[in-house]
Amino acid sequence: xxxxxPRSSKALNEEPIRARSSRVELLRRGAGAAGLALxxxxxxxxxxxxxxxxxxxxxxxxxxxxxxxxxxxGFYEDALRDGNLRGERKSYANAVLEHERAHLDAVxxxxxxxxxxxxxxxxGDAIRTxxxxxxxxxxxxxxxxxxxxxxxxxxxxxxxxxxxSVEARHAAWIRSIAGRPPAPxxxxxxxxxxxxxxxxxxxxxxx
Amino acid sequence: MNExxxxxxxxxxxxAEARDGLSRAGFLAAAAxxxxxxxxxxxxxxxxxxxxxxxxILNYALSLxxxxxAFYTEAERSNALSKQAAGAAKTVGAVERAHVEAxxxxxxxxxxxxxxxxxxxxxxxxxxxxxxxxGFEDLAVAAYKGQAGKLDSGAVLAAxxxxxTVEARHAAWMRYLNGxxxxxxxxxxPSSKAEITRVVNATGFISSAPxxxxxxxxxxxx
Numbered sequence: 001x002x003x004x005x006p007r008s009s010k011a012l013n014e015e016p017i018r019a020r021s022s023r024v025e026l027l028r029r030g031a032g033a034a035g036l037a038l039x040x041x042x043x044x045x046x047x048x049x050x051x052x053x054x055x056x057x058x059x060x061x062x063x064x065x066x067x068x069x070x071x072x073x074g075f076y077e078d079a080l081r082d083g084n085l086r087g088e089r090k091s092y093a094n095a096v097l098e099h100e101r102a103h104l105d106a107v108x109x110x111x112x113x114x115x116x117x118x119x120x121x122x123x124g125d126a127i128r129t130x131x132x133x134x135x136x137x138x139x140x141x142x143x144x145x146x147x148x149x150x151x152x153x154x155x156x157x158x159x160x161x162x163x164x165s166v167e168a169r170h171a172a173w174i175r176s177i178a179g180r181p182p183a184p185x186x187x188x189x190x191x192x193x194x195x196x197x198x199x200x201x202x203x204x205x206x207x
Numbered sequence: 208m209n210e211x212x213x214x215x216x217x218x219x220x221x222x223a224e225a226r227d228g229l230s231r232a233g234f235l236a237a238a239a240x241x242x243x244x245x246x247x248x249x250x251x252x253x254x255x256x257x258x259x260x261x262x263x264i265l266n267y268a269l270s271l272x273x274x275x276x277a278f279y280t281e282a283e284r285s286n287a288l289s290k291q292a293a294g295a296a297k298t299v300g301a302v303e304r305a306h307v308e309a310x311x312x313x314x315x316x317x318x319x320x321x322x323x324x325x326x327x328x329x330x331x332x333x334x335x336x337x338x339x340x341x342g343f344e345d346l347a348v349a350a351y352k353g354q355a356g357k358l359d360s361g362a363v364l365a366a367x368x369x370x371x372t373v374e375a376r377h378a379a380w381m382r383y384l385n386g387x388x389x390x391x392x393x394x395x396x397p398s399s400k401a402e403i404t405r406v407v408n409a410t411g412f413i414s415s416a417p418x419x420x421x422x423x424x425x426x427x428x429x
Contacts (some may be wrong), residue, residue, distance in 0.1 A: 095388065102393035146368045154356045161355045162394040164368070165348050165375035169390035172379035176389070181298070183376035186305040187369035 058156050059114040061148040062107055064193050065160070068144045069104040070118050071205045072137055075126065076100060079134075083127045088177045093134075096170050103163050110156070123204040131178035133203060138171035140199045143191030257317075258359040266319045267400055268367065269310040271350055273321045274407065275343055276303040282330035292333040295384060299340070299377050306370055313363075325414040337385045344378035346406060349398035 076097035079085060085093055108115050126133035145164035149157055172182035191199070197207050257265070279300030282288060288296060311318045329335040351371035358364045379389035407413065 095390065099390060099393040142372050146365070146372060149355075149368050150361050150365060158356045158397070161352045161368070161371070162396065164372055165352065165378075165395040166390050166393060168372035168375035169379035169395075172376035173383060173389035176380055176383040182380040182383070183299070183302065183373055186302045186309075186373065187366070188372040188376075189369060190365060 055114075058152050059111060061151040062111050062156065063114070063116045064148060064196060065144060066104070066107045066111060066115060067119065067200060067205065067207065068141050068196065069100060069107050071121065071200050071203065072100040072141065073097065073104050074118075074121050074205075075123050075133065075137055075203070078123045079127045079130055082124075083130050085130065089130060092174060092177060093130075096134075096173075099166055099170070103166075106159070106163070110159070119205055119207050121205045126203045131174055134174045135171060135178065135180065136199070137203060138167055138174060140191065140196060140203075141167035142171060142188050144196040146188055147190035147192055147196065149190070257314075257363070260357070261359050261363055262314065262317050264354050264358055265310055265314055265363070266317070267354070268351070268370075269307065269314065269319060270322075271347055271403070271407075272303055272306040272310060274324065274412065275347065276300065276307045277321075277324045278326060278330065278339070278343060278412075279303055281324075281326055282336050285331045287331040287333075288336055289333040291384065292336055295340075295380065296336065299380070302373065302377075309366075309370075313366075322413050323415040324412055326412055337381055340381040341378065341385050341387070344374055344381050346398070346403060347374040348378050348395055350400070350403045352395060352397035353399055353403070355397075 076093050080090070080093050080097065083093075123133070126137075142164060145160050145167060149160065152160065168188065175182040201207055279296045282296040283293065283300050286293075326339075329339045348371065351367060351374060355364065355368065355371070358367065375395070382389045382391075
């Protein structure tokens, strides 16, 4: 058993123990324990790109994902400051901002000196339609990560896979809050780099 | 996506009916975007044989999709759930059946048969249903993630990743219905096949191993 990941154990502890069925409890704990067993391998995030077999290719892909993470952190920071969020939307934004900051750190650390600078943004309009914009941004993140999966080394793929499902959880979360279908397709389509950049620009990132 | 593709994915029409908040035309467009990638992979794979490694991984994924499809289908048919839980069971069940169908198309004659399941009543109580769904979906996310780096075929990997994030959406949705945080931490951890198999076996939900020689019509088309 690898070192326990404090994030995972915290997450488990946060959940109310309400399951009456021991079978359900087993499933729930099993999923958590399985995660714990593998934690610690890449707990800090993505491997440094210098260690990858094709660092330039990884850097291009990771810099696109870096733009996505910058956009998400900026969007939720601005929304929490200016968006007059309340209730479920506010607690969603606070929780998700924390995750996006962790993702941004992981991607930026992996890129090291190859990281592109943070682009300027103006999310004024996007924040006025917070739920729609957040859903769009999270869907774009899912499409961006899925789209770059074939362009990165195996190590980076494994680390990115730990992030992309969390972006998908965010997407379903905000869609649930907004009363929209959380999982509207049988499969999430990958997005090209050009599609990702266009979507970020439409939301207010100046790339 | 042409009509034939759609029929392959949705023989019983449940997927089409299950869509909440979208017109049928809107649904068809969305299904085309989502399921098209899987079908393209299926066509490619029929021309070029899958590696033995990928067949093993795809059958492992298929076994988890069989489990989920049967679970949601039984829940939907139980007529015992709250409106909200029944609605989720219908929509998610249709998607899981589409995943089953996609993997079966991809694997062709190499696909494992569907085992028998006994969900022992958890599909007949809204609370039990949603809590079990959370367990299944979180498990599926960890299972797909555990295989991502092991596939030989880039096309199969792309299709599997598209399903992986849909399972994560389902996990968040079921968690939301259950009143727990949909995304509990910044990173989702993978799980090994051995670990997933151990957890699934321990539930007792699988009442018989697949009968490999059986090619008769399965109870569910998915």
